[in-house]
Amino acid sequence: MTEITLNNITFGYNAEMVLNNISLTVKQGEFVVAVGPNGAGKSTLLKIIAGLIEPSAGQVLIDNQSIRTAARQGIIGYVPQHYAQNTAAFPATVEEVVALGLVNANGNLKAKGTKHIIKHMMEMVGIEKLKGRRIGELSGGQQQRVMVARALAGNPRLLLLDEPTSGIDYAASARIHELLGQLNTTLGITIIMVSHDIENAIRFAAKVACINRSLCFFGDSQEFHSTHASMRHLWYYSGYTS
Numbered sequence: 347m348t349e350i351t352l353n354n355i356t357f358g359y360n361a362e363m364v365l366n367n368i369s370l371t372v373k374q375g376e377f378v379v380a381v382g383p384n385g386a387g388k389s390t391l392l393k394i395i396a397g398l399i400e401p402s403a404g405q406v407l408i409d410n411q412s413i414r415t416a417a418r419q420g421i422i423g424y425v426p427q428h429y430a431q432n433t434a435a436f437p438a439t440v441e442e443v444v445a446l447g448l449v450n451a452n453g454n455l456k457a458k459g460t461k462h463i464i465k466h467m468m469e470m471v472g473i474e475k476l477k478g479r480r481i482g483e484l485s486g487g488q489q490q491r492v493m494v495a496r497a498l499a500g501n502p503r504l505l506l507l508d509e510p511t512s513g514i515d516y517a518a519s520a521r522i523h524e525l526l527g528q529l530n531t532t533l534g535i536t537i538i539m540v541s542h543d544i545e546n547a548i549r550f551a552a553k554v555a556c557i558n559r560s561l562c563f564f565g566d567s568q569e570f571h572s573t574h575a576s577m578r579h580l581w582y583y584s585g586y587t588s
């Protein structure tokens with residue numbers, strides 16, 4: 347069971363207030379997509395859920411435990427924004443990058459049977475044929491699959507992804523979203539993903555958290571799609587922020 351509760355999360359970088367009093371609960375096995383305009387605070391919120399940033403006020407609870415305890419237990423897999431692109435020049439093979447996901451917070455290998463786990467994760471995301479290739483030689487979509495496999499290798503119960511499809515084409519984005527949908531249903535992993543590709547995301551994510559410094563909407567993705575179309579239109583086609 348992995349339930350994430352945000353209680354009145356507030357945060358600012360120096361004087362700039364970025365997140366204002368955000369409260370929500372993500373239940374075990376839910377797939378939530380966080381949407382909103384540029385600079386709305388989505389990445390910041392994801393970093394707070396991952397335990398990388400301390401909120402100025404409020405708390406994150408994972409299964410009623412503090413985020414620090416959850417992070418120590420290694421139950422969180424986090425794929426940061428632009429991570430694949432940033433590591434592309436790293437002279438490592440796909441297999442080696444996935445293996446990094448088995449290194450725990452203390453810098454030790456997390457589990458026995460590592461070769462088997464790495465193979466299994468590569469198969470799961472469909473990159474086994476690429477295992478000997480340098481990460482920098484792959485397409486953006488292939489690199490993102492490697493990053494998902496790396497996060498999965500740590501056997502997370504909660505997967506956090508920050509724009510995993512940024513910079514890749516619509517068809518590749520659709521395939522990554524589909525993969526995440528499959529992982530969510532087959533493994534029961536709770537997923538929170540920031541995405542600008544709402545159309546693809548809501549095909550697989552049952553819930554939407556719409557953030558614009560505060561929480562504008564949290565609920566069923568189809569409801570968001572039908573009732574908030576005009577709001578989405580404003581954001582994405584005129585650069586509107588409130």
Ligand SMILES: Nc1ncnc2c1ncn2[C@@H]1O[C@H](COP(=O)(O)OP(=O)(O)OP(=O)(O)O)[C@@H](O)[C@H]1O
Pocket residue numbers: 359364382383384385386387388389390391
């Ligand atoms: N490390 C930082 N130091 C200072 N300000 C920051 C930092 N990171 C982000 N910000 C600011 O906080 C605000 C929210 O940024 P954040 O990256 O969380 O938004 P976002 O919703 O993820 O945006 P995008 O969709 O463009 O990625 C922005 O105004 C940004 O400039």
